[in-house]
Amino acid sequence: MFLIILGFLIVILSVISAKTDTPLIRYSKLIRIAGIVIIILGASLSMFKVIPAGQVGVKTLYGKVDNDVLFSGLNVINPLVEVTTFDVKTQNYTMSAVHDEGNKAGDDAIRILTSDGLEVTIDLSVLFSVTPKDAPRILKEIGDDYLDKIVRPIARTAIRDNAVSYEAVALYSTKRQEFQNKIFSAIDLSFSKRGLKLEQLLVRNVTLPESVRKAIESKINAEQDAQKMQFVLQKEKQLAERKRIEAQGIADYQRILSTGLSDKQLQYESILAQKDIALSPNTKIIIMGNGKTPVILSGN
Template sequence: MIIIIVGIVLLLTAYNLKKVNSPLSERAGMIRVIGIVVIIFGILSKCVVQVDAGKVGVQSIFGNVKKETLNSGLNFVNPLADIKELDLKTQNYTMSGVHDEGSKAGDDAIKVLSADGLEVTIDLTVLFRIVSAKAPDIYKQIGLNYVDVIVRPLSRTRIRDISANYDAIALYSTKRDEFQTRIFNSIEKDFKDRGLVLEQLLVRNIALPESVKKTIESKINAEQDAQKMQFVLQKEKQEAERKRVEAQGIADYQRIITSTLTDKQLQYEQIKAQKDLAASPNTKIVIMGNSKGSQVLLNAN
């Protein structure tokens, strides 16, 4: 548009030079030609528009938004059309209580009330993108600030509505995945109706009131102590069972030996043991036999 304005200024200058008696009046024709060339160049440049990769162009002529979109690359358009680019790439919007971590500075976490009346703080990240064919409708009905108009308020509202169905401890522990799935399904439908695709929803953190956190920690510690005691008792029972089996085995062994030994077998074992003793280098004389029978003296030397 600036180039066209420059061309028009040159044409007006050439027209005025012809009307006045000036040394430059003889160059009015050349200035007029330059002005016409500049205007033509400006019009042609307005007819060719480049749309960056990953974006889509939306055309509006005097406030009337056209349904046709412009793909990435060079496009020929009406020189009077105003072109706006919308990003088609995946975008993320984070609402966090950590300073400078979210899309807005400061504490932007979502504070909700659970079913048991406790205030729970939730950090959330929304991953979404624009449907290319719906870009003209988004621009016409919502504008370029669709994140603040649609993404942020819808996400916060749905989370508050759904969290009211869960107790605080359930949100923090057992029902967290179910809670995230319900939020995703709800927001996905709202986004789809407005030309957005919800790719993923991440519940990054759920913070409970300090009193509830202490209660949970006490419960966890009690459960761990109970599990430890069960382990100790189980170990003691196993050790008692082992000793019982060992004692039973010894008793069975003694019973079997007692019922099968004879006097001759005992005498044979005695002679065998004394013979082994006589073979020892430290043994000098071994007396074999007993007071009732004959005795034999063995000299190891």
């Protein structure tokens, strides 16, 4: 476009110089030819537009937006049109309390009030893309700065509007996924009306007030101590039960010995013991006296 304008200016200069008595009059024809060549060259170059991969182009002619989209690759266009490119790949817009982590420098986290009146800080990442066929509408109705005009305000508003239904602790723990699903639906609906597609929503961090965090930590520590004490008591109870059973077994054994064994049974048990000793290769049995009391002598 610049070359075309430059060529026209050179042609106009040649015409003016040809009608005036200036030193350029002798070169007016040559200047005119040079201007025409530049116009042709500029028109030839402007007719070809390369759209990079992952982008689409929107044509504008004298402020009028063309609804036909230029897709990636080489395109032949009117040399007078201007082309605005839109990125249609997945984009990430992050709002974080960590400096230099989000799209805006500094602390850009979302601070909200929950149903119990506590202030909670949320870090959020919005993954979205531009719908290619809606790129001309975005340029006409929003412009190419849709991040600041659409993505950021809609995401922050959806967070605040839905957070008032939850208590701070629930938002931090049990209701976190439910909360994320709700704001996803709200943002997705608003985006779709404006030519954007919400792909994923990530509630990356929920930060509770310091007083609430300390209360939760104290509760967790108390629960852990109670569980530990319960384990100790259970172990002591099991140990006491084991000792009771052992004592009961010893008492039962002693009672059986004292009341249940006859003289014949004791004599039988003695014979069995003597038999085991007699079969041992390291011993010999010598019967002395009347044969009722054996004397056992070692064979080694």
